[in-house]
Amino acid sequence: MSAANPAAFGWWSARNRLRGVSSRSHFPLLMTCVVFLLIYIAACLRYRGFFSLQVAVNLIGDNAFLGIAAIGLTLVILCGGIDLSVGAVIGCTSIFVATMTEHRGWSPALAVGVALAAGTALGVVQGMLIHFFELPPFLVTLGGLFLCRGLGLLISRESVAILNPLYVKLSSWSLPLGGHATFPLVGVLFVALLCIVSYVAAFRPIGRYVYAVGGNEQSALLMGLPVARTKIGVYAFAGFCSALAGIAVTLYTSSGNALTGSGLELDAIAAVVVGGTLLSGGVGGPIGTLVGVLIFGVIQSAIAFEGTLSSWWARIAIGILLLGFILLQKLLQPERTNP
Amino acid sequence: MNAVGGTIPVLDPPAAKAPRAKVRASGAMATVLYPTIALALLLLFNLLFTAGFFHVEVRDGRLFGSLIDILNRGTPVLLLSLGMTLVIATGGIDLSVGAVMALAGAVAACLIARPEDSPLHVFNVSHSLPLILIIALSVALLAGLFNGILVATFKLQPIVATLILMVAGRGAAQLVTNGQIPTFQHPSFEFLGSGFLFGLPFPLILAVLIFLVILGFVRGSALGLLIEAVGNNPVAARLAGVQASGVKLVCYVISALLAGVAGLIATADIKAADVNNTGLYLELDAILAAAIGGTSLAGGRFSLVGAAVGALVIQTLTTTILARGIAPELTLVIKAAVVVALCLLQSSKFRELLVRIAIRRRA
Amino acid sequence: DKTSESKQEGGKKSLVVGFAQVGAESAWRTANSKSIKDEAAKRGIELKFVDAQQKQENQIKAVRSFIAQKVDAIVLAPVVETGFEPVLREAKQAGIPVVLSDRRADVTDDSLYATFIGADFIEEGRRAAKFLVVKTGGKATIAELQGTPGSAPANDRKKGFEEIIKDHPDMKVVLSQTGDFTRAKGKEVMEAFLKSPEGKNINVLFAHNDDMALGAIQAIEAAGLKPGKDIIIVSIDGVKAAFEAMAEGKLNCTVECNPLIGPQVFDLVEKAVAKQAVPKRIDVQEGIYTEEQAKEALPTRQY
Amino acid sequence: METALSARGLTKRFPGVLALDSVDFHARAGEVHALMGENGAGKSTLIKILTGVYSYDAGQMFLDGKAIQPVSPLHAQRLRIATVYQEVNLIPALSVAENIYLGRMPKRWGGFGGIDSRAMIRGAKNSLAQLDVHIDVTKPVQSFSVALQQMVAIARSLSMSAKVLILDEPTSSLDRPEVEQLFSTMRRLKENGLAIIFVTHFLDQVYAISDRITVLRNGRLVGEHLARDLPRLKLVSEMVGRDVAELKHGGAADRQSAPLSPFVEAKGLGRSGAVGPLDLSIGRGEIVGLAGLLGSGRTETARLLFAADKPDAGTITVDGRTQHLGNPRNAIALGFAFCPEDRKVAGILPDLSIRENIVVALQARRGWWRPIPLRKQREMAEKYIAALRIATNDAEKPIRLLSGGNQQKAILARWLAASPTLLILDEPTRGIDVGAKAEISALVEKLCAEGMSLLFISSELEEVAALCSRVIVLRDRQKVGELSGSDVTEKAILTKVAG
Ligand SMILES: Nc1ncnc2c1ncn2[C@@H]1O[C@H](COP(=O)(O)OP(=O)(O)OP(=O)(O)O)[C@@H](O)[C@H]1O
Ligand SMILES: Nc1ncnc2c1ncn2[C@@H]1O[C@H](COP(=O)(O)OP(=O)(O)OP(=O)(O)O)[C@@H](O)[C@H]1O
Ligand SMILES: [Mg+2]
């Protein structure tokens, strides 16, 4: 499509006028939200019962653990890296917590604490390998993926139901929202984490360092920023988030399973990227990731509501919807002007 | 056109020259050196600890042994990794190769077996192998164009652009087989997967040929240089007049075509189109192979030879694990260890560290 | 939007049933989905079909969406046994009966589901083992092709098999690896088995499903051995291809695990919706087929 | 006067290069100390060692007499050494204000709250105002021209209340007014007792600002002098290592003023918000200059002509035929060539070898199916390495390992190798040493004599005047006049530019 095309010229020039705005970083995010709303409204119009508070809330509740993991991943990607280990850490954590509370008689608090610590530790190790030895993040975290999947299976091949009363109470607790709608604990976790991270990313120096390192690591170093601390910290936080997501799973299902979250890393990456964060780092943010997660949520539940699609048509539909969404997003966004 | 611009007043000659060729070679070597070392180490381990690993005999005119298996089973990942390397070098990534494998395989299988419930039932080409191959590969080609256009023309981020086909492609494959696993008897097609030529597995020979062709195509022409330019600094490349979109398109198409071939081999090998599992997660192995081969995932410099070695490393590891009958739970842990060890081996920083430690030991 | 239509349909309102299927990972699974869809169509029941692509979270989401759509009943084929308690409780609160198909869901309070109809993976493992005991007279060097590690069928079939084997000292599993339930992996792993030192004297292969066995058969032939003769092969599922293999004498036995449970399922669904009493557990009838029976059984196989 | 920052016997060895060979260096408080040397002499390396970017093989460093060993730029900053490195080192996507304050952002509620962006913006505005730059500090840095980015980097270092201020070629693409601003600020800081280390290749600037001069050559210390005791010619001959008669700039004399047949003609060329609409025409073999102040739209004009940006008005005719060049490729196909001002972002292919960087443009034009034989590539690389005196021992090393100036030469070589019919040079001599400058302008004139047209952009009016037979003057992104023939003098241009 080119400016020459007279038909397109009207909105095209409008688009060029938007260029000015686009330098303000929230503009693309705005567009992403708009597109999400379009999809959501479309779904509400098409499916009776889709437009209900509960369904809307489920969008967050059901995707909470994906979201939690994605938030950690967002920072890693902003920092110019990538973390493939998220899904595996989730599986490993969930089975660990479940086994420890059920078969080893640990108190849930202890199990959770250890799990979070372990997740963070893994992150630190990955971060150090990546920073000090300049290893490609992709490979290091792929190693992390293999490791955690293996460990998870070693802990227990069987999935384990959690019967610990305290844990069950927690997992069944949920915030009443009036009507029949309720907001599960995991959802609360997700939203809380999102708020904290968005605040830090935008308003705390460390948050800005993440953007700086992702934007141009060499420059960040020469500007005297604590690159090592930032990078390792980010991977550590991602590890923490993945572990937290694993715990969210155990709350969500009140059970642990070494195989949960297999392939989730891709969903998470996709959510982050669709949310407007550049894989090359330095541009984007957690809020976008929220929208990204919601978009995948809507697509999925739309297909569930449709209910007539065979397995393969469902897959194809997901692909097409995704494509349509991204193209729409692309169309609305003025492209970054190259230097 | 006179390649070298107008005549130039040559002033006092530049500082001491080192013999270029040598330096070049060493530069190229370095990237391939470490994966090769890794491969050697793995093989050495087996030589010492895995009985009969190196035992190769001739059974009814065919070479038979673990080493042959490695070469044979390694071919799909090898093919994928070649395409993946090119795509990565342009600063992209192709997640859809696994799905494309399944798709191409499904098409071929359905054209041969012609199950009633398959939409391809109407085509009656089961008699002519060339036609089958052409159709299956042109489907792969379309997939490649799809990816290429999304990335090159619409400028989508490669990871999502190819994710689309990764999801939908497998769906399409299931659509073609209608969710079944069509099995078939078709000697000449099966030869593609399980045939032997000069006592060697045919897939191996095919892969080697393709490897040479691609290598010649990329390094013999200037394509390699342009790919590296685009991947290394898109802005500068554009101003230098490199047509990024074209270069990218070519790479994604090559990647998809190779995936198609890999899919045909895999399908022919098991005489069935197992759409749900063919090439599942192989994109990861392909990326891994490329990375082991010393191609930076940020794009830019790439090494096809390295990728090939990388693919062999991965397969050797897998075969080793199988040959040693290691418990499935452990295999993943071992894989993790090997991957990290490989990275460290390639990291100059790490090697410096080792040297420093060694020196301190001395003192 | 169909949900409403079907409800408002003239006098008698047709049932709306949500079916949360595991995925489409094998021919068996596809046959299972097909049987249920066909039956629903036959009875004029509106079926909401969701493929969870082997992911529990997707399945939970699906069930949630069914509840939100106020379906009359839910059929759930759990990906794993644990982890469905919360969502099943929600279903119960919404007053929607749940029929579990083909895989148990272990919950503390079994009022959470109406009934469970399906195979018993452990029993399948046992049957496979029992067949071998008879066939080999209790003497066997066994190679095992496991399913995807951690998946319920793999765990249970292994468990059931070992249960029987352990009473027979001369039967031991010398090689055991995962073939991920796929032909390709089955073939690759078998190749490796045959070349490993222990592999030389394998005389029995136990595969957790037919696909792996079929792959392995090719590997055995490639190694110049006779599948079914030099190496006794027993597997589970009973898909058509397996019967063909048995007819050719390349496979010795398959323990059938019948996927065509559509009719039974909807009998139960309709009962459950009508608040009639239904037994908590119903085993689908499963045959065990050997080469001898395979030939006449072959024509009758639909999947 | 006591020395603030000093180094003794610094030695740095890179693979294949002895970048510094036991160099002594003393920066005294309240002095501006110029660091001079040819491209690749080792200036930046010295600076990077002083500020902890590179480790060093031998030597010691002292700050106020105390031995120091900076391990990282952060550490150096803590020691109150502020630095502007040679290439622009900012975070493109972050706002100007953030770039100025990264690492020491003001916080609300006495450091407990979040970043106080209002204070930050105010501060950023002020520190830029000192340099008389007035821009929207909330815009991302990447939306500004290199010159402005350089100003931002300087503002950052100035606002750091340092004891030692190091400036590595800060003026390489600044225009006179900015340079003047910078110098007056430097003088003020000097009064306040700062030690300032200053690297440049502009001799006038050296003599305008510096009290003391240290000269490096091939990583060796040649000498330290008081500026006033060191005549230009001596300085230059110390730098290049041989006696030079005088520094002549290309044949400003033998330029023909008669307008030639127009080769490239642009009418009403413009782009909203960037530049124009303006007309310009370049004759065959003519050298046309674009003069203007920072932000006057020279770069934008060049980019439009080369179709690096899409013009939204105007036509371009080449040899009388109207051309629609949608993208650089078409421009190049017509024989255009554009050497951008921002070599780091738009110039080098960092990981590729010098040879590949030189041949890439030509290769792209030939198309990928017609590879240039390796032998030929090597010849070309050799030829230009020799011709432009690119200081390297090997055409196969990644270009990022070259010194800034040498990178610039390599980029030039890329376009010369493409033997264009119209060459557009935007700040081509950025960071290039005196010796090389003379050779390059000689070379360029030679090519023009052979029929190549040249559009020349430089912030050095002296250079423009010396080289160009016609000068188009821009102000506020508009064409405000044109000088040709004998009117093309530094003074004339200056008056027009200032308006
Ligand atoms: N990271 C590096 N690795 C290898 N060699 C390097 C590296 N950095 C600089 N060099 C070499 O060290 C020498 C000195 O480089 P330096 O950048 O100090 O020169 P300079 O005086 O700053 O030149 P210029 O005026 O062009 O900036 C050059 O020959 C360069 O090739
Ligand atoms: N004073 C300014 N205010 C805002 N933007 C400016 C200013 N000066 C330059 N720019 C930016 O620089 C661009 C125009 O300057 P350009 O670089 O084209 O002219 P120039 O004469 O080449 O300046 P320079 O000497 O910096 O290259 C515009 O895109 C604008 O964003
Ligand atoms: Mg320098």
Ligand SMILES: [Mg+2]
């Ligand atoms: Mg400019």
